[in-house]
Amino acid sequence: MSFSPKQEQALRLLKNGKLRRLNIFEGSVRSGKTYISMIIWGFWVAGSPADSAYLMAGKTLTTLKRNVLEPMCGLFGSSFSYSLTKKEARLFGRRIYLEGAANAQSEGKIRGMTLRGAYCDELTLFGEDFFVMLLSRLSEPGAKLFATTNPDNPSHWVKRDYLDNGSVDLLSLKFTLEDNIFLPREYIETLKAEFCGVFYDRFILGKWVAAEGRVYEGFSSDNIISSQELAKRLSENRLICSVVGVDYGGNGSASAFVHVGFDAGFKNMYVLSEYYDSRNRSAESLISAFSEYIGRERERFPTLSCACCDSAEQLLVKSFRRAVKLEVKNALKRPINTRINMLNRLIAAGRFFVSDECPHVIEALRGAVWDERDIHKDVRLDNGTSNIDSLDAMEYAFERYEKQLFGF
DSSP states (O other): OOOOHHHHHHHHHHHTTOOOSEEEEEESTTSSHHHHHHHHHHHHHHTSOTTSOEEEEESSHHHHIIIIIHHHHHHHGGGEEEETTTTEEEETTEEEEEEEOOSGGGGGGGTTOOOSEEEESSGGGSOHHHHHHHHHHOOSTTOEEEEEEOOOOTTSHHIIIIITOTTSOEEEEEEOGGGOTTSOHHHHHHHHHHOOHHHHHHHTTOOOOOOOSBTTTTOOGGGEEOHHHHHHHHHHSOEEEEEEEEEOOOTTOOEEEEEEEEEGGGOOEEEEEEEEESOOOOHHHHHHHHHHHHHHHHHHOTTEEEEEEOTTOHHHHHHHHHHSSSEEEEOOOOOHHHHHHHHHHHHHTTOEEEETTOHHHHHHHHHOBBOTTOTTSOOBOOSSSSOHHHHHHHHHHHGGGHHHHHOO
């Protein structure tokens, strides 16, 4: 195995017995922090009592598998195995429990445990209650926690109560993109160009900074194209699939459908058309509008493969399924800031375009701002003064394509 100087520094801390009770690997994306954290975790577990219990946790078991469990299979071979069904793994003969930490109820899953060690993937995405409970479960002598995280809001509880708390027995290992000497310079520059604003400061520079101002500060007239330009572009690089996102209106909000398409190789993403109705007269009128919209869009764009709807209204979802001959799915509803970051990356890279026939989407992108009232969290302002409905609908359409758009 080859390591960067920063990774070798972390390994020396393990070798020299300099690890602390809490060991947090923080910094930018693709900086090598997760890779070395897995190796150190594996070595530390191998040297720990075989009859003790250990835990590995991620926001969800799915993200834990993708980010950590699968890579560990490659790192440790037959010395590591896992089963998501059983929620258990084996590492050098030690039993490791597997858990998700997605919500407030998750902390109940680990009550009563007595742990020697724990590994946390993407710690800032955990619920605070889960983490506090986890620390209380690390009760064996010499117990240690290992965690990875990208920076977040400087008022986040991870930074406020732990990283900045001098009374905590904690080691912070900071990594930047430039620390990863194994990445090609061209790739580093491409990655830098994909991020902007607060996400650049956090994911590229590794800084804990607050979100403020416009959410999509890179969005400009360069991202808006005429219907003629759209047709020209799609004649040169055809759509391979397209999806309609659906958000329902409620009190003080509108109903919105947004049709999003992807060209060959998922090189670019286009907002093809929209429907927007602030009246919300009845469920029947919305179902009828959906049926007409889908029929019209399928004629214009045969690539339309499915609709992804807000899952909050299952009766409407079922009615939509009956109304059209098209697959109608529940939206994934990934965290809003994950969706925001995906779109900002496309905007920064010059890969996102909106037809000028979509004025409500354009208005929504120009008007979206961070909520300055909540200094502890990054929240997109949603108080009725801006059009969040069109943004939600658009995001439901593209949120499931992160791997295709960005290669992971």
